[in-house]
Amino acid sequence: MSDPILYTNPMSRGRIARWMLEETGSHYTTQIVPFGPVMKDAEYRSINPMGKVPALQHNDHIITETAAIIAYLADVFPDAKLAPTADERAKYYRWLFFGAGPVEAAVSNHASGFNPTEEQGRFIGYGSYETVMDVLDQALSETPYITGDRFTAADVYVGAQVNFGLGFNTIEKRPSFIAYSQRLLERPALQRATALDDADMAKMKA
Structure with a gap:
């Protein structure tokens, strides 16, 4: 399993995804995506067609939308016990x-x-x-x-x-x-x- 890559900007909702990654205790890397032309160019839009951050790359998967990233990380790092129990x-x-x-x-x-x-x-x-x-x-x-x-x-x-x-x-x-x-x-x-x-x-x- 490869380490997650977080595409983010520290002045964005990417801060939420970073917090979640820190909660999981997993190793990860970050790619800072500047606002403006870089975030809207074809290279980054191949990651997130919306031209927005955050986005997460993990193994062969791309996950966008902050809530989806959080739910995904809770599921793939179960040892962190951030996913819900059956009752929750x-x-x-x-x-x-x-x-x-x-x-x-x-x-x-x-x-x-x-x-x-x-x-x-x-x-x-x-x-x-x-x-x-x-x-x-x-x-x-x-x-x-x-x-x-x-x-x-x-x-x-x-x-x-x-x-x-x-x-x-x-x-x-x-x-x-x-x-x-x-x-x-x-x-x-x-x-x-x-x-x-x-x-x-x-x-x-x-």
């Missing part, structure tokens, strides 16, 4: 895709100044930003991690959304969000990933 599976998939769907869309739109009217909310998948925040708040008020008492790969994605939102004021500073974020920020894997990404960002700006 329903909540795991529910909240992983809630993070990749409603949370991602609602927060991005809200930060961009678009908040659907009540009528628009009937056909927009997440309904409203307020509803998404309330649902996430309720979930994180009930258990320390998104699927229950144990950290899983779903927390990497949902947690990254919460951490980013709190840091950039794109989500409300509710007590459950702050407590959840503080638990995650104590994780050594996240601290390592952050240090590596920050170092790469400094090199790019030098």
Whole structure:
């Protein structure tokens, strides 16, 4: 089995994939893809036709979309115990895709100044930003991690959304969000990933 190759940029959602790789404890390499022409050229589009990062190459497989990368890594590195148990599976998939769907869309739109009217909310998948925040708040008020008492790969994605939102004021500073974020920020894997990404960002700006 070859080591994963992460195509990333330290100013992107690639930071989430790096965090997940650090959680697995696996050996991996990174390829920094600059924004602009390089990310949109034919060579990189052969990896990800969307011209976006992150992307993961592992053995003969290419995986794109951050949530898919996280779920894939949880499955192929089972010793890290980041994939769900049988009892956790329903909540795991529910909240992983809630993070990749409603949370991602609602927060991005809200930060961009678009908040659907009540009528628009009937056909927009997440309904409203307020509803998404309330649902996430309720979930994180009930258990320390998104699927229950144990950290899983779903927390990497949902947690990254919460951490980013709190840091950039794109989500409300509710007590459950702050407590959840503080638990995650104590994780050594996240601290390592952050240090590596920050170092790469400094090199790019030098």
